[in-house]
Amino acid sequence: MTWIDHALLWHVYPLGFVGAEPSGTGDGVHHRLGGLEPWLDHAIALGASGILLGPVFASSTHGYDTVDYFRVDPRLGDEDDLVALFAAAHARRLRVVLDGVFNHVGQGFERFTTALEQGPGSPAADWFHLRWPDDGGPVEHDDFEGHSALVALNHDNPAVADHVASVMEYWLERGADGWRLDAAYAVPPSFWAPVLERVRAAHPDVYVVGEVIHGDYAGIVRESGMDAVTQYELWKAVWSSLNDANAHELAHALGRHAEFSEAFVPMTFLGNHDVTRIASKLEEPRHLAHALAVLLTVAGTPTIYAGDELGFEGVKEDRAGGDDAIRPAFPADPADLEPDASAVFRLHQELVGLRRRHPWLRTSRTEVLSVTNTLLVYRSSQRDDTGAVVVALSTADEPTTAALPGPCTVLAGNGWVEADGWRVGLPTHGWAVLTLQAG
Structure with a gap:
């Protein structure tokens, strides 16, 4: 068993968390990472066993335009500050997962500026997909999803793979425990296999999860050698089904989730640094409990975005500063x-x-027992069938009852077991997590 087998991660976006400037100012190092340390005990109180940090490396603006992977963003501090944060987390038995932006770099990345200076045919130019106009006009480059400030790397270049592996090893040697691979869906899965093989040769317990929004989740995991990918399908189905009173959507997603979980353990979440907060996404505040119950009773490595556990609201907008x-x-x-x-x-x-x-929930099998537009009942079972929990969720405007697969006891929620022991009662917009009684 490794540390990830019982992990629950608290996800932090450091540049925002510490109130850093929106762009680099060039006015020296600001030692702000230490401001996260008082919050490590908050993560412990929440029940987390690890911290998922957003970008911490030198960048020009939001952290996803890296200019130097071997240097901490001076708006956050320096290497000593990051290593000290690792030590403070480890002293509390918290693991730390870093965010690696290896699909693209910022325009200030040294090899990109060198490529522009040295021209086509230079070793630096082969790090990117560059186009040199015959008329001597501006050099064009492949970018990330139309953002010209984000210069796409050439993942066919062995030097790029070597650089990525070196970065991952460098910070693992200094105390990191894992990596989130940003925009992994934009990188050929075959790129990762030799990189991760090299990294794991020296760090066999490293956890690697790829940000994958859509596509063949299981196929990407298999070909890349990652441990997991982000489960965006389930995230979308949770809030959408609750808002629309369409439990069939969530039932379908749970079926898909069960299939994924046969191949790998997905990273599950209700919020992250890229999406509207769950408290703002849900149209009915009472359904936050329903969403959280799903997150914590199905297979996966759950992550909780800092502030969601405090009811923070926030809407993502498609604009500058959105x-x-x-x-x-x-x-x-x-x-x-x-x-x-x-x-x-x-x-x-x-x-x-x-x-x-119920740590076995991480690899549990989930089966939908009954579903209507406003009612969903499912069971998550231990792989050896020695344990199970039953979850009942209602979005109905009136009280309701639902059949149970056997006599149960309520573990959490506002529901109750009916007198015959074989039905669960739920109030308006109610929910319950139950355990099957032994025997």
């Missing part, structure tokens, strides 16, 4: 939070605690 609302600065101390955050935090603690008491 991510600011979902990447806010946090107070210096968790004690400075508004009192209203405590109820949402307690709900998270309750369901994270349930997950902790």
Whole structure:
């Protein structure tokens, strides 16, 4: 068993969290990473066993335009600050996963500027897909999804693979425990296999998850050698089905999720630095409990985006600065939070605690037992069938009941077991997590 077998990650976007400037100022190093340390105990109180950090390497703006993978962004601090954060996390038995942006770089990346200076045919030029106009006009380059500031790397170049492996090894040697591969869906899966083989030869316990929004999840994992990919299908189905009172959508997604989980353990989430916060996404606030119950009772490595456990709201907008609302600065101390955050935090603690008491849920099999537009009942079972939980979710405007697969006891939620022991009762927009009684 490795550390990831019982992991639950608290996901932080560091540049926003510490209130860093939106772009590099060139005015020296600001030692802000230490501001995360008081929050490590908050992560422990939540029930997390690891921290997923967003970009921490030198960049020009939002962190995803890396200019130097071997240097900490001076708006956050320096290498000593990051290593100290690793040590502070490890002292609390928290693991740390870093965000590696290896599909593209910022225009300030040294090899890109060198390529422009040295011209076509230079070794640096082969790091990218460049086009040199005959008329001497500006050099064109492949980019990431139309963002010219993000210069796509040439993943057919062995030097690029060597650089990526070197970066991953460098920070693992200094205390990191894993890597999130940003925009992994834009990189040929075959690129990762030799890179990860090399990295794992020296760091066999490293956890590697790829950001994959759509596509053949299982095929990408198999070909790339990653441990997992992000489960965007389930994320979308959770909030969409609750908003539309269409439990059939979630039932279908759970069937797909069960198939994925036969091949690998997906990274599951309700929010991250790229999407509208779940508290803003859900049209009915009471359904936050439903969404969280799904996250923590199905197979996967759950991640909780910092602030979601406190009820933070924020809408992502397609404009300059449109991510600011979902990447806010946090107070210096968790004690400075508004009192209203405590109820949402307690709900998270309750369901994270349930997950902790049933660690087999990470690799569980999920089966839908019954579904209507407004009611979903499913069972997540241990692989050897020695344990199971049953989840009942209602979006109905009136109380309802649903059949159970056997006598059950309520573990969490506002539902109850009917007198005959074989039905669960739910109030309006109610929910329950139950366990099957032994025998």
